[in-house]
Amino acid sequence: MVPHLITALTGPINELEQRILDSTPAIERWFRLEWMEHTPPFYCSVDIRNAGFKLAPVDTNLFPGGWNNLTQPMLPLAVQSAMAAIEKICPEAKNLLLIPENHSRNTFYLANVAQLQRIFHMAGLNVRVGSVDPEIKETKTIQLPNGDELTLEPVVRSKRRLGLKNFDPCTILLNNDLSAGAPGILEDLHEQYLLPPLHAGWSVRRKSRHFQSYEEVSKRFGKLLGIDPWLIHPMFAKCGEVDFAEGAGMDCLQTNVDALLTKVRRKYKEYGINEKPFVVVKADNGTYGMGIMTVHDAAELTSLNRKSRNKMAVVKDGQPVHDVIIQEGVLTAERMHDAMAEPVVYMMDRYVVGGFYRVHADRGPDENLNAPGSRFVPLAFAESTHLPQHGMKPGASAPNRFYMYGVIGRLALVAASYELEATDPEAEVY
Amino acid sequence: MVPHLITALTGPINELEQRILDSTPAIERWFRLEWMEHTPPFYCSVDIRNAGFKLAPVDTNLFPGGWNNLTQPMLPLAVQSAMAAIEKICPEAKNLLLIPENHSRNTFYLANVAQLQRIFHMAGLNVRVGSVDPEIKETKTIQLPNGDELTLEPVVRSKRRLGLKNFDPCTILLNNDLSAGAPGILEDLHEQYLLPPLHAGWSVRRKSRHFQSYEEVSKRFGKLLGIDPWLIHPMFAKCGEVDFAEGAGMDCLQTNVDALLTKVRRKYKEYGINEKPFVVVKADNGTYGMGIMTVHDAAELTSLNRKSRNKMAVVKDGQPVHDVIIQEGVLTAERMHDAMAEPVVYMMDRYVVGGFYRVHADRGPDENLNAPGSRFVPLAFAESTHLPQHGMKPGASAPNRFYMYGVIGRLALVAASYELEATDPEAEVY
Missing domain, CATH: 3.30.1490 (Dna Ligase; domain 1)
Structure with missing residues (x-):
């Protein structure tokens, strides 16, 4: 199922969709050239708002949760992207330590952690989940409502490395956004790959810094497509x-x-x-x-x-x-029956893996949908973002809409890459 | 549907499957390290035979046809792999010229060409199909039984470049195995990427050279897994x-x-x-x-x-x-009802995209199935090769069997990479 876009089919978004479809080769080439110069964040999710007359990212998450909301057919794409990411960053990796958020009782969140563990295991790594929550003092196994099982272990820090008991990872993947600041236990780990880097955490990141980069990206992309960047920029x-x-x-x-x-x-x-x-x-x-x-x-x-x-x-x-x-x-003009829907695009390395709709019946079109609500429903994208259907009437094709969302998501990914370069405390200054 | 494996569920292949599943992280790491040192062929298909007591590649094709036999859900994986391949080899590419086999009247083959055109178009390239058949003197559009349409144009050669009228590609993708030798029109194209290279054609390749490399690969892989390499090597x-x-x-x-x-x-x-x-x-x-x-x-x-x-x-x-x-x-012990079935694994760059079974009712278990026959049926792999299910009983899980086939296919891919390095006429000799 795909949410209904309430705006008329003649709106500017349909022009944008057509422009994006017509320019697919130019767009993909543009991304390829960007990734020659810049390193994409390890993984990323982007909240997008489609107002019918404009379409823009409103939040870019560098520690994405919600991987469990993607459909089963998207899993192979996630595995392949994870392979590509690992291969590029740490091909010799064997063991991966996954560090989740500390609020370990939320089973929706834990299902996301279990999904990430599954993805990286299928990509060929030994994956174990280690908590940096000081309250986790012993291994515990949690049964999740979807039938998954998650084993959470306390991390063990040595002078130079972080691991678990009998588990020495070469790579540490954070799914913890470090809002409270990077705990000391994550500092000075120069022998291990720490992904994403500490400065991607919310104790360092600023939304305004991200959107400053996004503004630059949208201007250049707008020039490529011959469109007013405002159509894609908040x-x-x-x-x-x-x-x-x-x-x-x-x-x-x-x-x-x-x-x-x-x-x-x-x-x-x-x-x-x-x-x-x-x-x-x-x-x-x-x-x-x-x-x-x-x-x-x-x-x-x-x-x-x-x-x-x-x-x-x-x-x-x-x-x-x-x-x-x-x-x-940016208004949300997408509706699932009467509920507001906003797309969230998931990426790993430079690839769009898939996405879902955040659907919230109790919120208005001008409100934040990332909020508790008894009727918050994740709705997986029905089809791949990889398969634009050229020749379809603008606004009428779900794959085309998803492809467009994937393009906007990747623009935010490029912006995040610029942002992380600019804020890297270890960047060499030329 | 998955063909039934007639051998007993306690056969050596089930031990091999279990060994391969248990060693997933070691295997994937092994491949990652191989690809640090070696370049995978651009694309590849591998015919595999599963005898129940051994499992081996019997033919490795560097100009694979049959892409149209993959299921629709495998298309996004093919697109993503194509993106990865293009990005690595020629990120600045805009236009891709696809050169098919000359026997242009076979609509099954042409459906494969149309599928390749679709994959690379979705990966973000302008793709046109140019024939090197001297008999193709003008553009012709062919309607295919599956509803696809293919436009075939005569190639235009200038002193240094090959293209079409009003189409100057930076990359040329061969889907023509050059059995009769590389035509002069493909020589001395030093300004354009020619993929795969001319020495991958059958006028230069020798199966025995390939299997010499495969023997070396299977020995090293056998050591990694602690198995007799004969189990995977003909x-x-x-x-x-x-x-x-x-x-x-x-x-x-x-x-x-x-x-x-x-x-x-x-x-x-x-x-x-x-x-x-x-x-x-x-x-x-x-x-x-x-x-x-x-x-x-x-x-x-x-x-x-x-x-x-x-x-x-x-x-x-x-x-x-x-x-x-x-x-x-190597006997084929897989049967679809009473027909022999042999798996074919498709890869692009280093990634397994999917595969299908070649099913032939009129052939015996010791015969070549790649033969004309009114009952030759391609049967797409029902599930992704990316999703091994750990903990399943050996021999009982289709995803596990497909994963194993993907591993064997990739071993042949590594061998093809060694082979192309060894036979490269332009290789520097140290």
């Missing part, structure tokens, strides 16, 4: 020194929200779009859908109640929010 | 200066057939196998299932009738046979 601004709890820095926030809304309004006018512009204020280091607020008018910020302010003040792992990004809001 | 000998039409060189042939049958008999005794040993005499430069003869006793060679001798004397494109390989015959 405009943004940022503010530092914000303190929601104390109400500090709200002037900066209001000014920027107002300026961005004005810019969006101008764009809507240019394209004849009769929607109400909005922006999304996000913690610049936020993840897990935390620290996110939709704003239609800067005046709303003056009357924020205590609850809203508290929600914005602290994100995952209790990290305080000081920096915020103000992002142009 | 023994062989060769004779030059054979002339079937004139009856010359038959002494050499008889002596070698006899000696090889003795070796096979010894092995059968060692393993307690109650089958009648046989060998297969093949033209060393043969392809398309031509120039192949099953022999159970060297005495049969003295009484070859005119028809049999003529069949052996000349192979594809009228090439005379002088060199023959005498290969240990």
Whole structure:
């Protein structure tokens, strides 16, 4: 099943889809040349919003969960991509240590860990799961609702290496976004491959840094396709020194929200779009859908109640929010029956593996769907992102839509690659 | 559907399957390390024979046809592998010229060409099909029974480049095995990538050279797994200066057939196998299932009738046979109902894409199945070769059997890589 796109079939997105399909060879070549110069993140998922009149990534995750939401036919692609990734980075690898998030009781998340273990095992590695949670002191095996079984072991740190009891990995794969900062136990591991690198963690990453790279990528890609980059890029601004709890820095926030809304309004006018512009204020280091607020008018910020302010003040792992990004809001125009749907594209190395829709019945088209909700349903992409059907009517072909999502996802992947290069603390300066 | 393996579930192949499954990480690492040192052929298909007590490649094709026999779910894997291959060899490629076999009226073969065109188009290249057949003088579009359409154009040669009218490719992909020798039109193309290289063609290749490399590979792999390499290797000998039409060189042939049958008999005794040993005499430069003869006793060679001798004397494109390989015959113990089935594994770059069974009701278990026959049916592998199911009973899991076939196919791929290195006329000699 594929969600229904509510916009008319003559909208700008269909023009974009046609343009992307017509330019497939040029696009793929562009990506190939990018990957000659830049190293893709090890793995990545990208949340995309399709407003019908524009299509943009709104969040790029370098420690993607949710691999269990992909369909069974996508598994071979994931295995093949994992082979390619391992081969490039550490061909001599035998043992892989997978480090999950610390909140080890969430079985949905653990099913994702079990899926990653399966993928890398099929790709030919001995994979064991080691927790860096100080509370995990002994091995425990967890039965998952889907029938999978996951064995979680406490990590063992020696002077120069990290491993498990009787398990010395040459490669460590993090599926833990390090929101609270890299624990000391992960530092100074110069003999082992640590993937992704520590500076990909949310204690270092900033959404605004990512979207700065994405803006550059979208401009170059827009030139390649002869399109206004705004069609694939969410405009943004940022503010530092914000303190929601104390109400500090709200002037900066209001000014920027107002300026961005004005810019969006101008764009809507240019394209004849009769929607109400909005922006999304996000913690610049936020993840897990935390620290996110939709704003239609800067005046709303003056009357924020205590609850809203508290929600914005602290994100995952209790990290305080000081920096915020103000992002142009991109409506979701995809519906599964009456529920909002937003696509999430999964990539490993430079390859799109597949994706799914995040479907949330209790949210509006201008709201964050990455939120708890009894009717949050992952809906796997029905077909491969690899099989565009040339000659189909724009907007009518699911494979074509998925291919387009795969292209946008990969643009965000290129941006993440630029971002990681720019923020690498060990980068040589020329 | 998966053909039924008639041998008992306790046979050596099940031990081999178990050994291969248990060693997945070691095997995949072994391949990764091989590909650090060696370049895989661009694409490849390998005919495999599963006798129940041994499992071996019997033919390795470097210009594989039959891509149209793979299932639809394997297409994304083929596309991803094609992306990887192109990216590694010629990332800046835009236009790909595909050169098919000259016998352009065979619609089964042309459906394969159309499938290759589709795969490389989806991988992001402009692909056009150019014939080197001097009889193709103008563009013609052919409707295929499966609904596909193929446009065949005459190639245009300039001093340094090969292309089509208004189409200048940077890469030329041969799906023509050059049995009659590389046509002059393909020589001295130093500005363009020619894949596979000319010396992969059957005017240069010799099966015995390939199996010499395969023997070396199977010994090293046997050591890795702790198995007798004979379990995965067909023994062989060769004779030059054979002339079937004139009856010359038959002494050499008889002596070698006899000696090889003795070796096979010894092995059968060692393993307690109650089958009648046989060998297969093949033209060393043969392809398309031509120039192949099953022999159970060297005495049969003295009484070859005119028809049999003529069949052996000349192979594809009228090439005379002088060199023959005498290969240990490997029974096919797989049956689809009453028909013989033999697996064919398809690879692109270093990746197994999928495979199918060649099913032939009119042939015996000791005969070549790559032969015309009204009941030749390709049966696509039902599941991915990427998804071994650990913990399943040996012999009971189709994915495990396919994984094992993928491993054996890749061993032949490694051998082909060694072979092409050894026979490269432009190789630097150290």
